[in-house]
Amino acid sequence: MFKKIIATMIFSLTFSLSVSAVEVPLDAKLDYNQGIDFYKLGMYERAIESFRSAIRAYPDYVDAYYNLGTVLE
Secondary structure, three states: OHHHHHHHHHHHHHHHHHHHOOOOOHHHHHHHHHHHHHHHOOOHHHHHHHHHHHHHHOOOOHHHHHHHHHHHO
16 A cells, blocks of 8 residues: 555656746747736836747747736736
């Protein structure tokens, strides 16, 4: 039983590491970082545009979705 639990934990850890190792394209990163900068400057409309652009460039960009939601709140 213990070996089965350890095997399951190792598989889960390996899967999560492989998913998080996906490289975000450079253009999406640049748009995302620009969105962060606009947000810090209080330029919320520009931040929204930048986060949406990052999402268009890389639809699986979870951080961009999160920050877009934060700005839209």
